[in-house]
Each structure stands twice: as structure tokens, then as C-alpha cells.
Amino acid sequence: MxxxxxxxxxxxxxxxxxxxxxxxxxxxxxxxxxxxxxxxxxxxxxxxxxxxxxxxxxxxxxxxxxxxxxxxxxxxDRTKVPTPLAKKVEAAELKQVKYPADSNFIGDWKEGEKIAQNGRGMQFSDQVGGVNGANCYACHQLTKAEISFGNIGPSLYHYGKLRGNSQDVVKYTWGKIWDSNAYSACSNMPRFGHKGILTEQQIRDVMALLLDPASPVNQ
Ligand code: HEC
Structure with missing residues (x-):
């Protein structure tokens, strides 16, 4: 072991x-x-x-x-994960992704922005069962207005503008947020849905932040 x-x-x-x-x-x-x-x-x-x-x-x-x-x-060192293991992890994690039963993938980007900004949750000083934030800005650039962001992850500025919102893009983005390892084994990004960090509705709101044409991410 x-x-x-x-x-x-x-x-x-x-x-x-x-x-x-x-x-x-x-x-x-x-x-x-x-x-x-x-x-x-x-x-x-x-x-x-x-x-x-x-x-x-x-x-x-x-x-x-x-x-x-x-x-x-x-x-x-995540870059040293052997390809066969990476494929195995990704396949297993992809199977665990839960898509919204009502096929409603997109919520309110204004709520999504609050969730992306919020770094609270699951710490010793937080309430058990309280509402968690996602802290997306700790690792990603998202909007032009927020200049305080980390860069462990790629910039997501203009995410929807660059990729559009085809069924494939929507499904991939949901799966990525639900379980980052489904598309990149041993990713440093939290598995927000799989680990119960965010609720389904919170993920919808973060999806809107990335994909809604009216979201500041896409201005
Ligand atoms: C602890 C750091 C961390 C946090 C927090 C984080 N991410 Fe990530 N994210 C990454 C890393 C690293 C990658 C690139 C590697 C990978 O694909 O997993 C990534 C990749 C992504 C991608 C794929 C980008 C592409 O080019 O396809 C999306 C979408 C994404 N993150 C969205 C989010 C959202 C939305 C949040 C908040 C709900 C978030 N991330 C929070 C680290 C993070």
C-alpha cells in the first residue's frame, strides 16, 4: 500500500x-x-x-x-500517469456522472458567479451540511471584471463564446464539472457533483456562467 x-x-x-x-x-x-x-x-x-x-x-x-x-x-506528478491507467480512471468516472433528469442543464449565471467566487465549504470552520461554494476563481480566470484569480487551470474567459452551446459542449461541460476525472484522469480540479460539493442546481448555475451568452464570461 x-x-x-x-x-x-x-x-x-x-x-x-x-x-x-x-x-x-x-x-x-x-x-x-x-x-x-x-x-x-x-x-x-x-x-x-x-x-x-x-x-x-x-x-x-x-x-x-x-x-x-x-x-x-x-x-x-499528474503528468506521469500512464495512459492505460488514465483511460481506465476516465471510463470509470464517466460512468458515474449524473446528468439532470429533466435535461435542464442551464441555470442562472448571476447565481453561478456567486458560487464561482465563494471559497467556503467543507472546512473545519464550516457547518456540516451547509451550502458550499466552488471557488472556481482559485484556479481559473472567468470574467474580465474579476482580476484576482489563480491559474492552475486554463482560462475559461469566453468559454461559451468560443465553443458554442451544442449538445456535445453542454454534456461535456456538465460532465467535467460533475467529475473532472471523467475527462482528465487525476485532475487537480475537484469532483464537484460526484463528491457532493455542489448540488445539481448549483451546477446548473455555474453552467450558465460558462455558457449563457449574457454571462460576463462571454462578453
Ligand atoms: C483546484 C483547482 C480547480 C478548481 C477549484 C476548479 N478547476 Fe476547473 N480545472 C482545473 C484544472 C487543473 C483543469 C485542467 C485539467 C483538467 O482538464 O482537469 C481544469 C479544467 C476545467 C475545464 C475544462 C476546460 C477545457 O478546456 O475543456 C472546465 C470547463 C472547468 N475546469 C470548469 C471549472 C469550474 C466551472 C469550476 C468551479 C465550479 C472549476 N473548474 C474549479 C482546476 C480547477
Whole structure:
């Protein structure tokens, strides 16, 4: 079970929770044999003793990985995921995408903008079962008006204007937001629908932000 081990080392090192030799070697990306003595059980114990579940942020949420997370954790460098594994992950995730039963994919872009701006949700200081934001701006440019955005993800400015709103584009965009891994295995983008971060209605609103010709994304 190298999986959890690698994931935990990377996340602990990046959180700066421990300053020990193992974390330092992991942070420097030194050869695997230097960290091989740390077992999965050590890491689990370390996480369990250092974290306390509070509100929606639980120790189980850190430790319990699904099959895709386990597979992806073997490749902290996402560009090194082997093609056969990527295809397998994408096919499995695509099967889990739930499209709206009423085929109503597009909501209100004004609500979508609020959701894209909102970075709250699922943190220890948030309410359990509260309404989450999506924090799209943390990783994407979306509108011209908002100049504070991250660039881990590609710019989505003019998304609808450039791609149109054919059935294929609409379905792809919904699937991408529902489960980013369905189209790009081991993506750094959250699986908003699959993980229950956003509701179906919230996804409709974010869809409108990207695809409605009246949305500031497309001006
Ligand atoms: C933690 C960072 C992160 C967040 C938050 C995030 N994304 Fe992404 N997104 C990415 C990355 C990285 C990619 C490119 C890799 C990939 O395709 O998964 C991407 C790709 C996309 C794409 C595909 C773009 C294309 O060219 O086809 C869409 C659409 C998208 N994101 C929409 C959104 C929306 C809408 C939100 C908010 C609901 C969001 N993203 C939140 C990181 C993020």
C-alpha cells in the first residue's frame, strides 16, 4: 500500500505539519528509497494523531481514499500517469456522472458567479451540511471584471463564446464539472457533483456562467 503513504507524505510535507527528515526528503523529491522505511501504518498513525475531526473536515476524509484517489496517489506528478491507467480512471468516472433528469442543464449565471467566487465549504470552520461554494476563481480566470484569480487551470474567459452551446459542449461541460476525472484522469480540479460539493442546481448555475451568452464570461 504505497498509495496512501505517498499521498500522505506529499500532503503532510506541503502542509508543513512535520519537519522530520522523511518529510524533508519527500519535499525535495529525493529518491524513493530514502523514504521507503516509513510504512503506511506510520503515516496513518501520524495523521490520526495530528488531525482532529472538526465539522465537515474529518480525519476519515483525509485517510479514506476511493479507487481513483488511490490510483492517482501513486503519481504525485499528474503528468506521469500512464495512459492505460488514465483511460481506465476516465471510463470509470464517466460512468458515474449524473446528468439532470429533466435535461435542464442551464441555470442562472448571476447565481453561478456567486458560487464561482465563494471559497467556503467543507472546512473545519464550516457547518456540516451547509451550502458550499466552488471557488472556481482559485484556479481559473472567468470574467474580465474579476482580476484576482489563480491559474492552475486554463482560462475559461469566453468559454461559451468560443465553443458554442451544442449538445456535445453542454454534456461535456456538465460532465467535467460533475467529475473532472471523467475527462482528465487525476485532475487537480475537484469532483464537484460526484463528491457532493455542489448540488445539481448549483451546477446548473455555474453552467450558465460558462455558457449563457449574457454571462460576463462571454462578453
Ligand atoms: C483546484 C483547482 C480547480 C478548481 C477549484 C476548479 N478547476 Fe476547473 N480545472 C482545473 C484544472 C487543473 C483543469 C485542467 C485539467 C483538467 O482538464 O482537469 C481544469 C479544467 C476545467 C475545464 C475544462 C476546460 C477545457 O478546456 O475543456 C472546465 C470547463 C472547468 N475546469 C470548469 C471549472 C469550474 C466551472 C469550476 C468551479 C465550479 C472549476 N473548474 C474549479 C482546476 C480547477
Amino acid at each position: 504505497k498509495t496512501l503513504h505517498t499521498m500522505a507524505l506529499v500532503s503532510i510535507a506541503s502542509l508543513g505539519l512535520i519537519g522530520g527528515a522523511h518529510a524533508q526528503t519527500a519535499a525535495k523529491g529525493t529518491k524513493a528509497e530514502n523514504v521507503a522505511k516509513v510504512t503506511d501504518a506510520d503515516i496513518r498513525q501520524l495523521i490520526e494523531s495530528s488531525f482532529t475531526s472538526k465539522g465537515p473536515a474529518t480525519v476519515e476524509g483525509v485517510i479514506n481514499q476511493d479507487a481513483t484517489q488511490k490510483a492517482c496517489s501513486q503519481y504525485p
